[in-house]
Amino acid sequence: MLVLVVVGTLAWTQIGVMSAEPEPLETVRENTALTVTDAEEGIVLAPADGGSEVGLVFIPGAKVDPWAYAAILQGFAEDGVTVVITRPWLNLAFFDPRGLDAFTSAAPEVDVWAVGGHSLGGVRACQLAPDADALVLFASYCANDLSDSRLPVLSLAGSEDGLSTPEKIADARDLLPSDAELVEIAGASHASFGDYGPQSGDGTPTISTTEMHAEVTRLGDSFFASILS
Template structure:
């Protein structure tokens, strides 16, 4: 029975993984303003001039190809922020016991690190947040209580999200510090935060991919650049 249970879990983690869409990914690889490195720590997006003092460790959502987040996050690298997109063990962040240092080692010159994640990746990011300088939630919320921390927190949600709905995010608001910043992007769905296609149970987005990327870069980039070092 134990062998069958383990086999079932392993099969679940590998079946139905949502792949990165090839078009947006090709744009990232052709972007001369950034460098993309497939490192041991994860997928590293950096400004092409190498001048970066701030970073974001980003944890993907459950069973989503990490490369699916490269296009939505490339704008941060263009703004001078290093992004390390992790590869969660077995495609699920809860199975990944690694600490923040296991990812920040990809860019040792970065002085200030935030941690963040999409959906289930954001829940895991909350667990690592005390080791970071800031926390960013992408269509996600915390299961552990950070309300007494002095951590700068940004929570970005989508008005059309059918999974991490605005109501669920509001219900989990007490887990965050009182001064946490909550921003809702009008027209964004759950899958708008990545480029992996439609997701079962999600709402229908009403804004374009280009508009979503621009807003995400403006909102998250502005927050990260304002975090005290």
């Protein structure tokens, strides 16, 4: 029985993984402002001219291809942030026990690190946040209490999110520091925070991919600038 449970669980983690859409991913591969490295620690997006002052370790949502986040995060790298997109064990962040330093080692020259994630990846990011300098949540919320941490936090929600709804994010607000920045992006769904296509149970987005990427970059750039000031 135990063997069947283990085999069944392993099979489930590999079935239905949501793949990165090819067109957004191609924009990353063609972006001469970046260097893209498929490293042991994860997918590393770095400014081509080097010299990052801040980094972001980003944890994918459950059963989502890590490459599906490269396009929406490339704007950060263009503007000087080194991004490390992790590859969670068994495609689920909760099965990955590695600490933050397992990923920051991809860019040892960076001194200031934020940790972030989408959906379930954001829940895991909250658990790693005490070892980081800042926290970034995409359509996610914490299950652990960070209210007394004084950690800078940027939490982005989507008005059309049918999974991590704005109401669920608001209900978990008290687990974040009082000065956490919470922003609801009009027209964004749960899947708007990655490029992997529609997701079961989600709402219908009314914001375009181009607009979504630009808005996330704008909000993120402002946040990263604030933690360096």
